[in-house]
Amino acid sequence: MPTNPPGGLGHVPVAVYSCATTSTALGESEERGRYYADARHWHVAGVWSDPDLALPLAERPGWQAVTAALSAGMIRGVVVSVPTHVAADAAQFAALGVLLRDRGGFLADASNGIPARRTPGQARRRHDIADAASGWFTQPDTHEEGAS
Template sequence: MPTNPPGGLGHVPVAVYSCATTSTTLGESEERSRCYADARHWHVAGIWSDPAPSLPLMERPGWQAVTAALSAGMIRGVVVGGLTHVAADAAQFAVLGALLRDRGGFLADASSGIRTRRTPGQARCRRDIADAASGWFTQTGTYEEDGS
């Protein structure tokens, strides 16, 4: 079993878990979680998901498979695309994290530090601000020259 700390870098086998009603949301969560794990050089040993967020966590087949993999030593941690996949709020997420730590694992929320999606207008505005800050003006005639 790897001895790397939960926040550290290194070869740590993890599971990716998500729970959502649509395949699009499941796919986005999986991608976010994989990127999070890859950035830490963690090995994604398995991906599990459940389609019914209304079902209690401990009754979900995908979550049961994740906890079985943790108990068997196949994984060291669980990465979720957002805390809402496993908990209703931050307090419940912390309790679940403590429970997994007691079993020798860890729980990571991949949504922290992830850029939010931006609309094309927001991206253009950011680009214009960056261009202006660098002295590169794309809009000619906007600035009047002082005739003095």
């Protein structure tokens, strides 16, 4: 019996997979995949990547590790930050999704779940606003004792 609520939310082990030529692009892809999984309360059981998009998907070592993890039951789904990391077009992506579904898994496209980029100053400002909203003041002269 599944322990996950309807709608795909819950503790579901997934892999985040990406394929890019630079470490910066790989890092951004991983971040986007993790963000997408976290938003659904999925557990990221592993992150795999490959550096060569020209190599056929079945021959990529990272993708082979992902499919091995799926076959072993270590993961139930694969999150990719961009569909082109695993398929040339939408039809191929859909066919790959069907293949993974036949193996008991699923394929998720995180390209719509892009995390908001914030500068350190914006992040600090959001933190200060949250503190102020909760009644916590970081500067002693900001809050006057006895004021209503």
